[in-house]
Amino acid sequence: MAWLFVGPALLGIGLVVVFPLVYSLWLSFTDVNLLRSTGPAVELWGMRIPLFRWIGARNYTQVLTDPLYWDSLWRTLYFVGAFVIEATLVGFGVALVLNERFPGRPLMRSLLLVPWSLSRIVVGLLWIGILDFEFGALNGLLLRAGLVDGAIAFFKEGWTALNVLVSVYMWNQAPFATLLFLAGMQSISEDLYAAAEVDGAGYWRRLWYVTVPALRPIVFLVLVLATVNGFLMLDLIYVLTMGGPAYDTTTVSWHGFKTSFTFFKFGPGTAILYTLTALCLLLTVVYHKLVLARFEAEG
Amino acid sequence: MTTIDRRTFLGAAGLSAAAALLGEGALRSARADKPINFSGWVFKPDTVKDYVDFFNRKHGGQVKYDAVPWATYHPTMETRAMAGEIVDVMYCNSANRERWADNGLIRPLDDLPGMDELKKKMAPGNLEAARSRDGSKVVGLPYFTSIFILMYNEPMLQQAGIKAPARTWDELMEHSAKLKRDKISDTPYLPNWNNSGSGTMPQFLSDCHSEGANIFDAKNKVIADQEPGAARAMERWQKAYKDGLVNPEVLTKTSSTDTHRLFWTGRYAYHTNHSYYLKTIAGEPENSKLAPKKARMAMYPGNGQTHMFTEWYTINAKTKVLEDAWKFARFLGGNLNGDWYVQRQWCLIAGLDNAYPEMYDNPEIIQSYDRWVDLKLLREQYKKGRPINAFKEPWFSEYDSKAIAIVHNIIRGTSTVPKGLKELTALQKSLA
Numbered sequence: 001m002a003w004l005f006v007g008p009a010l011l012g013i014g015l016v017v018v019f020p021l022v023y024s025l026w027l028s029f030t031d032v033n034l035l036r037s038t039g040p041a042v043e044l045w046g047m048r049i050p051l052f053r054w055i056g057a058r059n060y061t062q063v064l065t066d067p068l069y070w071d072s073l074w075r076t077l078y079f080v081g082a083f084v085i086e087a088t089l090v091g092f093g094v095a096l097v098l099n100e101r102f103p104g105r106p107l108m109r110s111l112l113l114v115p116w117s118l119s120r121i122v123v124g125l126l127w128i129g130i131l132d133f134e135f136g137a138l139n140g141l142l143l144r145a146g147l148v149d150g151a152i153a154f155f156k157e158g159w160t161a162l163n164v165l166v167s168v169y170m171w172n173q174a175p176f177a178t179l180l181f182l183a184g185m186q187s188i189s190e191d192l193y194a195a196a197e198v199d200g201a202g203y204w205r206r207l208w209y210v211t212v213p214a215l216r217p218i219v220f221l222v223l224v225l226a227t228v229n230g231f232l233m234l235d236l237i238y239v240l241t242m243g244g245p246a247y248d249t250t251t252v253s254w255h256g257f258k259t260s261f262t263f264f265k266f267g268p269g270t271a272i273l274y275t276l277t278a279l280c281l282l283l284t285v286v287y288h289k290l291v292l293a294r295f296e297a298e299g
Numbered sequence: 300m301t302t303i304d305r306r307t308f309l310g311a312a313g314l315s316a317a318a319a320l321l322g323e324g325a326l327r328s329a330r331a332d333k334p335i336n337f338s339g340w341v342f343k344p345d346t347v348k349d350y351v352d353f354f355n356r357k358h359g360g361q362v363k364y365d366a367v368p369w370a371t372y373h374p375t376m377e378t379r380a381m382a383g384e385i386v387d388v389m390y391c392n393s394a395n396r397e398r399w400a401d402n403g404l405i406r407p408l409d410d411l412p413g414m415d416e417l418k419k420k421m422a423p424g425n426l427e428a429a430r431s432r433d434g435s436k437v438v439g440l441p442y443f444t445s446i447f448i449l450m451y452n453e454p455m456l457q458q459a460g461i462k463a464p465a466r467t468w469d470e471l472m473e474h475s476a477k478l479k480r481d482k483i484s485d486t487p488y489l490p491n492w493n494n495s496g497s498g499t500m501p502q503f504l505s506d507c508h509s510e511g512a513n514i515f516d517a518k519n520k521v522i523a524d525q526e527p528g529a530a531r532a533m534e535r536w537q538k539a540y541k542d543g544l545v546n547p548e549v550l551t552k553t554s555s556t557d558t559h560r561l562f563w564t565g566r567y568a569y570h571t572n573h574s575y576y577l578k579t580i581a582g583e584p585e586n587s588k589l590a591p592k593k594a595r596m597a598m599y600p601g602n603g604q605t606h607m608f609t610e611w612y613t614i615n616a617k618t619k620v621l622e623d624a625w626k627f628a629r630f631l632g633g634n635l636n637g638d639w640y641v642q643r644q645w646c647l648i649a650g651l652d653n654a655y656p657e658m659y660d661n662p663e664i665i666q667s668y669d670r671w672v673d674l675k676l677l678r679e680q681y682k683k684g685r686p687i688n689a690f691k692e693p694w695f696s697e698y699d700s701k702a703i704a705i706v707h708n709i710i711r712g713t714s715t716v717p718k719g720l721k722e723l724t725a726l727q728k729s730l731a
Contacts, residue, residue: 035402
């Protein structure tokens with residue numbers, strides 16, 4: 001009887017989660033040509049799903065010996081590191097503010113969600129409007145205020161372009177971290193703060209000894225989500241830089257996308273993207289050890 | 300009161316059913332038996348829908364059209380083919396067409412009725428491009444063709460006392476330097492160095508061709524490092540970037556469309572891009588400060604040669620409605636309607652260059668082009684458009700994309716010209 005109830009959900013998960021994962025993992029070990037699928041195939045509700053020719057780890061070897069992959073990986077690690085730190089700190093800071101009582105707080109909490117609720121294509125276009133060398137609003141303001149002699153080209157150098165990507169993505173994603181932190185803060189018992197105050201703890205001590213430890217599960221969640229999102233970020237690159245100038249803003253996800261969808265090399269493309277999956281899993285374990293394991297042991 | 304007995308009722312019902320069947324039969328005789336699936340990338344989809352509706356009405360078609368975003372168009376079509384879906388008529392860009400032909404996704408068109416007539420009407424360069432790599436078959440009908448042109452901002456040149464647009468690259472650099480020096484423009488030259496497939500590399504080929512350089516040899520191997528003209532073009536690009544004559548962010552613009560919109564501002568003196576963009580620059584006062592006709596076209600500097608390419612309508616090799624699919628393909632890429640309906644529409648609506656020269660004898664088109672370009676000069680430039688055959692090689696798509704980073708490094712001076720050109724040659728060798 002229990003299987004009858006969970007069966008539909010399991011079937012759904014199997015179809016939309018497990019099958020694509022397993023199939024794409026399989027593709028990363030095969031020689032994929034979408035137009036010449038003459039090898040074995042699986043029939044699923046009348047649809048032919050080709051399995052392609054197994055070539056072992058050749059795609060992974062090819063990917064890992066490509067200098068472009070390693071360049072992209074170091075750039076990705078910088079991007080993810082900077083983004084996770086910025087999104088977590090800004091999200092936490094804004095949550096602290098919004099947890100206080102002040103006039104207009106409900107409105108502020110609602111407005112907070114606007115950046116997060118926008119499509120990233122829109123976010124990209126919006127920030128082009130702000131930062132563009134030719135018609136950007138920021139350059140206009142700086143020039144009119146006499147703070148700069150000429151317009152700033154934020155996307156001229158790869159390094160600045162990469163940091164612009166980090167900041168724009170942070171602007172888009174930090175509200176979600178704020179939301180999680182805020183929910184966590186509101187679930188902390190007022191008694192703990194009252195007891196700390198009785199013991200003579202000031203604001204910073206209460207923050208450090210009450211708020212932060214109580215938010216550990218939320219910190220873990222924010223870190224994991226920000227890390228995964230950072231590794232997979234693709235759409236802002238598409239709108240803002242297309243991975244350029246040259247390869248200066250090419251991350252592993254963009255490299256995988258280009259390999260798959262521009263060069264039609266779906267085998268190496270999925271291999272590239274599975275290395276990201278492995279990295280995400282690895283970092284999740286690390287975060288668990290650093291943030292959560294000790295907390296659970298204490299609990 | 301009139302009563303209806305069972306016999307009368309059955310008789311009337313039988314007659315009604317027969318009439319309905321006959322009616323359906325009559326209707327069906329005018330319509331295609333089966334639907335034709337038609338897919339294209341997103342470019343003015345409402346226009347496409349309009350002419351699909353026109354075809355369905357006038358030629359009794361049952362065309363079902365869907366538009367797929369450009370970025371994922373070709374992979375989407377391949378995935379659909381892999382899953383067994385047959386899209387009868389498809390757009391295909393030049394870089395992917397040969398792979399589709401090699402892998403049996405699309406069919407040759409030579410055996411189809413009326414093809415020989417269309418071949419005779421097509422410009423030789425476009426017909427050559429329509430042929431498969433070995434030259435034996437025509438595998439597509441032209442959707443549109445494109446050449447790179449030089450555009451200039453006439454009021455700005457006049458303001459600077461420059462009487463005529465640059466005829467040589469040296470003149471263009473001198474004009475740009477003067478405009479910057481005189482503080483008339485911060486960045487007088489806007490080359491199409493954007494990061495997409497329609498930007499940096501077509502611009503690279505255009506400038507190399509205009510310097511008399513061959514980038515590919517007769518066997519389609521890259522020989523950029525052996526061509527002094529290519530080195531000259533790259534040295535000029537480096538200098539323009541270093542001297543601040545170009546918008547420094549043009550390397551991260553994501554499309555030729557985005558790039559050409561910068562010219563709307565009227566802050567640049569010269570712009571090189573696909574010819575059809577001059578239509579919005581010089582012909583749309585609601586968008587561009589350089590309309591009407593304040594932006595003009597000049598012959599491309601150097602020897603005048605520029606890069607030319609064509610995009611295609613193709614027919615699925617597995618189509619089960621070949622006759623209807625061909626009829627529709629001829630409506631799109633040929634002259635089924637007798638008045639070049641679709642080809643003419645693209646000239647009028649978007650200013651797309653056309654593979655059939657007789658299009659430009661049409662009074663409506665002449666009148667329309669007169670609003671934004673000197674048509675005679677455009678046709679002169681078209682004669683100097685130089686197609687390449689390398690796009691038919693299986694490595695071309697990847698080469699064309701990866702080469703952008705190498706050329707960007709040359710422009711920015713992070714690579715020297717000889718080293719960069721050698722890298723282009725090495726890149727092609729590594730992919731072949």
